[in-house]
Each structure stands twice: as C-alpha cells, then as structure tokens.
Amino acid sequence: MAATTTARPDGDMSWKEVGELGLRYGRIPMALLLVEAFYWFLTLPSDTLAPVQVTEAWIWNELTNFIYGEGSAVISQHNGWMTRIDLLHVDFPGPYDSVGLYVSDECAGVHEMIFLSTLVMMTDGVPQRDKLKAVAVMCGIVYVLNILRLVVFYPIAVESCASTPDLQACLTPMWAWHEAVYTWGFLVVLVSMWLVWFLRFGGPARTLAATKDDPSPWRFERRRAWNVRHKALLGAALLLFVLAFSNIFTNQEAIDARDTLAFCEFASQLSSECGDAQLRWDDAIGYAWSLSALGLTLGLGTFVVVVRPLDDGTWPSQVNNNDSAQMDDVEEKSGARQSAKRSRRQSEEEE
Known part of the structure; x- marks a missing residue:
C-alpha cells in the first residue's frame, strides 16, 4: 500500500522554523x-x-x-x-x-x-x-x-x-x-x-x-571610534563609582549610622535609635549599589556598541580588518619596491 503524505497547512511552521523562532x-x-x-x-x-x-x-x-x-x-x-x-x-x-x-x-x-x-x-x-x-x-x-x-x-x-x-x-x-x-x-x-x-x-x-x-540582525562589539563625548561618558561612569564609594566611606550620616549599629550590636541593644540607624545604613548601602549600577550601565553602554551587517552581509569590523590588511599589504609592497630601488642604486654605484 502506497504511503500518503499530507501537505502542511498554509501558514503552519515546521519544527525547524519553530526552533529558529525560539x-x-x-x-x-x-x-x-x-x-x-x-x-x-x-x-x-x-x-x-x-x-x-x-x-x-x-x-x-x-x-x-x-x-x-x-x-x-x-x-x-x-x-x-x-x-x-x-x-x-x-x-x-x-x-x-x-x-x-x-x-x-x-x-x-x-x-x-x-x-x-x-x-x-x-x-x-x-x-x-x-x-x-x-x-x-x-x-x-x-x-x-x-x-x-x-x-x-x-x-x-x-x-x-x-x-x-x-x-x-x-x-x-x-x-x-x-x-x-x-x-x-x-x-x-x-x-x-x-x-x-x-x-x-x-x-x-x-x-x-x-x-x-x-x-543575525545585530551583535555587540567594542567601540572602535572614540570621540570627546564618549570619553566624557566614561568619565561620568567613573564619577558615579566614586560617588558610590564616597557615600559609604565619607558620608557623615552613614558613618554615624554604622558606628551606632556597631554599638547596638556590641551592647545587644534594641531601641528605636538602633532601628533608625539600621534604616540609614541600609539606605547608604542601597544608594551605593544604585550609583554603581548606573555607572556600570553607562560604562558598558559607552564601551559596547550594537552593530548591524552591511548590505552585502559583512560586518563593519570585518571591513575594517580587511581595510587594515590591505593597507598592510600596500605598505609591504611599497617597502619592497623601495628596497629594490636602493639595491639597484647601490649596484650601479659599485659598477
């Protein structure tokens, strides 16, 4: 008995297509x-x-x-x-x-x-x-x-x-x-x-x-072209990290809260003052994490770029690498020609 095949309904996806979509x-x-x-x-x-x-x-x-x-x-x-x-x-x-x-x-x-x-x-x-x-x-x-x-x-x-x-x-x-x-x-x-x-x-x-x-519509690459604006953004990211650490180690309110908590823990004391100190210290830690997250996001957003392929399917980094390789070949050929000219000139002088 001959096997019969059923046509896939129009618009239905194959398992391969389902996998690609997933x-x-x-x-x-x-x-x-x-x-x-x-x-x-x-x-x-x-x-x-x-x-x-x-x-x-x-x-x-x-x-x-x-x-x-x-x-x-x-x-x-x-x-x-x-x-x-x-x-x-x-x-x-x-x-x-x-x-x-x-x-x-x-x-x-x-x-x-x-x-x-x-x-x-x-x-x-x-x-x-x-x-x-x-x-x-x-x-x-x-x-x-x-x-x-x-x-x-x-x-x-x-x-x-x-x-x-x-x-x-x-x-x-x-x-x-x-x-x-x-x-x-x-x-x-x-x-x-x-x-x-x-x-x-x-x-x-x-x-x-x-x-x-x-x-592959896009991918992440490191930034290759830097200008003043990008450097300023990296500086701002670094400043956020500095502010995050200073909020813990130089903020007087946070330092007082930490000292109060240390005393409360040493004396096994439970009071409203200890509770307020815990809240202030938690907020100081929280602000440090918050500023660090902003700094990390700003830094990564500046250092990493999203690139898309060119019309011919190649990536900009590949084009840049090919251009660099071509420039190296040109420089090597130019250097070889100059060396050959110097050799001929020396030979003529010796004759």
Missing part, C-alpha cells in the same frame, strides 16, 4: 533578567524614584478629593517626600478615622514600564520608529492605569467598612485588591498589551520572515 526569542527573557537586576540595584534605597512618586501622590490626592468629595484624602510627607496619602472616612478604623498609605518606588509603575518597554524593543520584524511609538503609548497607558489603581482604594475601603465600621478587618478587601494587582494583575495587563501589539504587526509570521531574511 532561539531568536530566547534573547527576550535574558534581557528581562538583566533589566530586572538593574532595576533591583537601582531601587535598593528608599524613594529612588521620588519625583515620579511625588507626582503620582499629588494626582492621587487631587483625583480622590475631586471624585469622592473634598476632605476624602490628605497628602503629607513620608521620609521627607510628599508621598503619603491619608484616606479619611467616619467608618475607617483608628482614632483619626483614616487609612495611611504612601507611594513607594514599586507603586510608581516604573517597573512595569521598563518591563513592557523591554518586551517591545526586543521584538524583531518591527521598524524602530514603530517600537518607540508603541513604548510611548504603552507607558502612558500604564501610568494612567496605575493612577486608577490607586484611586480605586478609597471606594473599596468605604464599601467594606460601611458594614463593619471601626474594625481593621474591614480594610482586608482593599489590601486584597492591592495584592492581586501587585502580584499578577499588572503582569496580565502588560503581557496582553504586548501580545495585542505583536499580533497587530504580523505576529510570528513577520518575525519568522525577519529571521529568514536576516538570521
């Missing part, structure tokens, strides 16, 4: 891991993103008072920044009928913006200008969604505390909402936004076509 997109999780590490080092100290936090706290306060009535929220300082919001209602627990919250660096939405921007910029087969437009639009959407997430705290707390007033347990639904959004809610939204955008621009078919047309 290898191409293996760079995305690696980039996300690097970005996560950078963000972790950047936000080690408290209130690293203070300007963004202050802006969002102000918008949160204004919208809450505008939507739910004047006096629904009050803004105040937290760690020296205007990022604390006290939600006010007669049914809220506590002697002041308030719920104290504040906008931390994790609540600012910058983490989500960086994650989404990395996904978009690492997607192949899409023009660079379209990627930048998508990043701008998506980051704006994330910013608005984050503000709405904060504004929703008040009605959730009021509704739950209306049935059980003056009990801490009535705030559980508000914290559950916060935990759900923080744990997986935003992740679902971000991936969904990227997936819709990805399919809008052709999806896997366009990426596979880009893989076939250009199996």
Whole structure:
C-alpha cells in the first residue's frame, strides 16, 4: 500500500522554523533578567524614584478629593517626600478615622514600564520608529492605569467598612485588591498589551520572515571610534563609582549610622535609635549599589556598541580588518619596491 503524505497547512511552521523562532526569542527573557537586576540595584534605597512618586501622590490626592468629595484624602510627607496619602472616612478604623498609605518606588509603575518597554524593543520584524511609538503609548497607558489603581482604594475601603465600621478587618478587601494587582494583575495587563501589539504587526509570521531574511540582525562589539563625548561618558561612569564609594566611606550620616549599629550590636541593644540607624545604613548601602549600577550601565553602554551587517552581509569590523590588511599589504609592497630601488642604486654605484 502506497504511503500518503499530507501537505502542511498554509501558514503552519515546521519544527525547524519553530526552533529558529525560539532561539531568536530566547534573547527576550535574558534581557528581562538583566533589566530586572538593574532595576533591583537601582531601587535598593528608599524613594529612588521620588519625583515620579511625588507626582503620582499629588494626582492621587487631587483625583480622590475631586471624585469622592473634598476632605476624602490628605497628602503629607513620608521620609521627607510628599508621598503619603491619608484616606479619611467616619467608618475607617483608628482614632483619626483614616487609612495611611504612601507611594513607594514599586507603586510608581516604573517597573512595569521598563518591563513592557523591554518586551517591545526586543521584538524583531518591527521598524524602530514603530517600537518607540508603541513604548510611548504603552507607558502612558500604564501610568494612567496605575493612577486608577490607586484611586480605586478609597471606594473599596468605604464599601467594606460601611458594614463593619471601626474594625481593621474591614480594610482586608482593599489590601486584597492591592495584592492581586501587585502580584499578577499588572503582569496580565502588560503581557496582553504586548501580545495585542505583536499580533497587530504580523505576529510570528513577520518575525519568522525577519529571521529568514536576516538570521543575525545585530551583535555587540567594542567601540572602535572614540570621540570627546564618549570619553566624557566614561568619565561620568567613573564619577558615579566614586560617588558610590564616597557615600559609604565619607558620608557623615552613614558613618554615624554604622558606628551606632556597631554599638547596638556590641551592647545587644534594641531601641528605636538602633532601628533608625539600621534604616540609614541600609539606605547608604542601597544608594551605593544604585550609583554603581548606573555607572556600570553607562560604562558598558559607552564601551559596547550594537552593530548591524552591511548590505552585502559583512560586518563593519570585518571591513575594517580587511581595510587594515590591505593597507598592510600596500605598505609591504611599497617597502619592497623601495628596497629594490636602493639595491639597484647601490649596484650601479659599485659598477
């Protein structure tokens, strides 16, 4: 009995093509891991993103008072920044009928913006200008969604505390909402936004076509041409490292905190002063790591460049090497000709 073969449906991918696509997109999780590490080092100290936090706290306060009535929220300082919001209602627990919250660096939405921007910029087969437009639009959407997430705290707390007033347990639904959004809610939204955008621009078919047309679209190389601007950036990176170390070894507040911690450990003392010293020392260490991460990123970004192949498929470094080899050949031939001329001249003089 003759064997029959079935034609592959139009648009279906072979296992080889699936493997090529998987290898191409293996760079995305690696980039996300690097970005996560950078963000972790950047936000080690408290209130690293203070300007963004202050802006969002102000918008949160204004919208809450505008939507739910004047006096629904009050803004105040937290760690020296205007990022604390006290939600006010007669049914809220506590002697002041308030719920104290504040906008931390994790609540600012910058983490989500960086994650989404990395996904978009690492997607192949899409023009660079379209990627930048998508990043701008998506980051704006994330910013608005984050503000709405904060504004929703008040009605959730009021509704739950209306049935059980003056009990801490009535705030559980508000914290559950916060935990759900923080744990997986935003992740679902971000991936969904990227997936819709990805399919809008052709999806896997366009990426596979880009893989076939250009199996190696770019690679990293060390910078070969240096100008004053690049040297200035390296100097700035070095300055960031110096500031990072000086923040630990020359900052008087950090030194006092370290000495206080040493005394607390020696005396086995537990007090508010020891706790404050621990916070100050942790912040000093965090700022050092943050500045070091910025310096390392700036230095690598200056020393390493992303190159793309030329129209004929060769890489710029290969062209430069070939040019150098050709120049060496020319110099060798020129030197040989000059040596031959000198030899003939000497022979004629001897005759």
